[in-house]
Amino acid sequence: MAEYEFDFELLQELTETSGVPGYEDRIRDIVRRELEAHTDKVQTDAMGNVVGTIEGTSDYSVAVAAHMDEIGFMVRHVTDEGFVQLDALGGWDARILKAQRVQIHTESGDVTGVIGSPPPHTLSEEQKEKDDEVKDLYVDIGLDAETAKETVNVGDLVTMEQTTVEMGDHITGKALDDRICLFSILEAAKRVEDPDVTVHFAATVQEEVGLRGATALGVDLNPDLAIALDVTVANDVPGFDAGDHVTELGAGTAIKLKDGSVITNPKVHRRLRDVAESEGVEYQYEVLPAGGTDTAGFQNTHGAKPVGAISIPTRYLHTVTESAHVTDVDATIDLLAAFLDTETGEHDYTL
Structure with missing residues (x-):
């Protein structure tokens, strides 16, 4: 495996911990713990965004953001037979969900379940050809109907159960989107000392359901410059032409030029x-044809702000086997830390 310099155990903790949009509590606790050790002050707003601030010697401020939430589900119904039906929180491809293990987060504790998948040789041709949708899936929690209804309630949160492991030169697991970038921000915060500008390290909420946390935070912080970090598509796998890869694993951190929600400021990138x-x-450069990031949340609030974005190339996004190259993670942390260390507040980003 390629050598790397970052704290794998912290990354593992962040990715394996659950936190769907609007319910990022467990992740927020980890973020606060880490930021309190390396920033001057830590604040949480009414939506749950967390900001750790390192005070600079000037009035100029930079916000650096990555989102805490992962895609997941909310329980919408428990059937008379004791099976649990789901509503999606974020963008799922239902084809990859069957036969997966999940955790249902109830008020009395976490409950293990499996998303059912009948044996293929028992399915009719019509069943085989049917397109899967999240609303048609069910979770089997191994309990009789009465106990299931006593245990699980409408509104309980559901996340995929998966470990984060090293795989060759890659790291693979769930919720690398966007915990691996959140991790990069926390690692960069450890390196920034006595900056010329004030730096706000922001862990945002509800990105997966519409960039909601960053949009609100952009108003509250009103930074002079904003840099967002998120994963990006790496389709450098069989079945895709080179022009459709977007990025490639092992080729370095990605400097975003555009995605479906934002065109980054040319002077910033x-x-x-x-x-x-x-x-x-x-x-490497990133030109992403679709999808959005917190970058747009800052660009759309409190007037015109120069924005930039750094991305970590990631294969198999929005699955439980998201994969990133360890050297790209190191490169992302190195670039962010160096950018902040050299930001004086005197660069002219006006177009």
Whole structure:
């Protein structure tokens, strides 16, 4: 396996802990613990966004954001037979959900369940050809109907059960989107000392259901510059032409030029490039045809703000086997830390 410098155990804790949109409590506790050790002050707003601030020597401020929430589900019904039906929180491809293990987070504790998948040789041709939808799936929790209804309630949260492991030169698991970038922000915060500008390290909520946390936070913080971190598509796998890869694993951190929600400020992404080259950080450009990130939340609030974004190339997004290359993670942390260390507040990002 390729060598890396980051804290794998912290990344493992972040990715394996549950936290769906609007219910990021367990992740928030970890983020607060880490930020309190490395920033001057930590605050949480009414939505649940967490901000750790390192005070600079000028009035200029930079916000750096990554989201805490992972895609998941909410219980919408428990059938008379004791099976649990779901409503999606975020964008799922239902084809990959069958025969997966889940955790249902009830008020009295976590309950293990499996998303049912009948044996293929028992299905009719019509059943085999039917397109799967989340609303048609059911979770078997191994309890009789009466006990199931006493145990699980409408509104309980559901997440996929998965461990995060090293796989060759990659890290694979659930919720790398966006915990691996949240982790990168926490690691960068450890390196930033006595900055010229004030830096707000922001862990946002509800990104997977519409960039809601970042949109509100952009108003509250009103930074002079915002940099968002998120994973991005890496379709460098069989079945895709090179022009459709978007990014490639092992080719460095990705400097975003555009996605479906934002066109980053050219002066910001060029400075990210210049810092990467001066620091010897491997990078690639990202042109993402669809999808959005917290970058747009900051661009749409409290007037015109220069925004940029750094992405970690990730295969198999929105599955339980999301995979990233360890050297790309290191490169992302290195670039973010170097960018913040060299930000003086005197760069002109006006177009």
